[in-house]
Amino acid sequence: MKKAVFPGSFDPITKGHVQLVKRALPLFDKVVVAVGINSQKKYLFSLAQRMEWLEDVFADEPKVEIADFEGLTAHFCNKIGAGYLLRGLRNASDFDYEKTISQLNTIVGHGLETVFLISEPAYSHISSTIVREIIKGGGDAAPFLPKALKLPKL
Numbered sequence: 001m002k003k004a005v006f007p008g009s010f011d012p013i014t015k016g017h018v019q020l021v022k023r024a025l026p027l028f029d030k031v032v033v034a035v036g037i038n039s040q041k042k043y044l045f046s047l048a049q050r051m052e053w054l055e056d057v058f059a060d061e062p063k064v065e066i067a068d069f070e071g072l073t074a075h076f077c078n079k080i081g082a083g084y085l086l087r088g089l090r091n092a093s094d095f096d097y098e099k100t101i102s103q104l105n106t107i108v109g110h111g112l113e114t115v116f117l118i119s120e121p122a123y124s125h126i127s128s129t130i131v132r133e134i135i136k137g138g139g140d141a142a143p144f145l146p147k148a149l150k151l152p153k154l
């Protein structure tokens with residue numbers, strides 16, 4: 001079975017993430033959208049909230065599973081028998097960052113392969129970081145978010 005893990009913070013999930021998963025579905029039997037928990041990192045939304053949004057957004061996609069994990073992404077992939085990591089590339093800085101991580105993950109993850117999809121132009125300006133800034137600044141982030149997602153009052 002071709003199983004891929006799409007790891008991220010999803011703080012919050014954006015239209016960019018959704019588009020990437022949809023494009024990856026024909027390539028794999030299963031795509032596990034996995035929220036990485038990093039105890040050093042401060043998130044805007046709780047893990048429970050982020051997981052609930054992921055469940056809602058992908059409720060109609062039988063090939064998508066939602067999970068969370070602590071520790072190394074590569075170890076999580078090995079543990080659940082996923083041979084592939086899925087990552088998106090929006091620009092050159094994504095590439096520089098992802099290149100090293102992917103080379104490390106192949107070693108740490110015992111042959112784990114990273115599959116990169118280049119962002120469609122309509123989505124390459126969207127990031128969770130920008131969305132969080134808009135929300136914190138009191139702006140309307142709806143154009144960047146999946147329709148199923150209802151933002152709580154902060």
Ligand code: ADP
Nearest residue numbers: 007008009010016017087088089119123126128
């Ligand atoms: P992290 O905090 O680990 O970077 P994110 O939730 O920000 O996690 O992103 C997870 C993955 O989704 C990354 O591979 C990132 O490149 C990809 N991604 C995020 N936004 C987009 C987008 N607009 N288009 C394509 N890929 C994206």
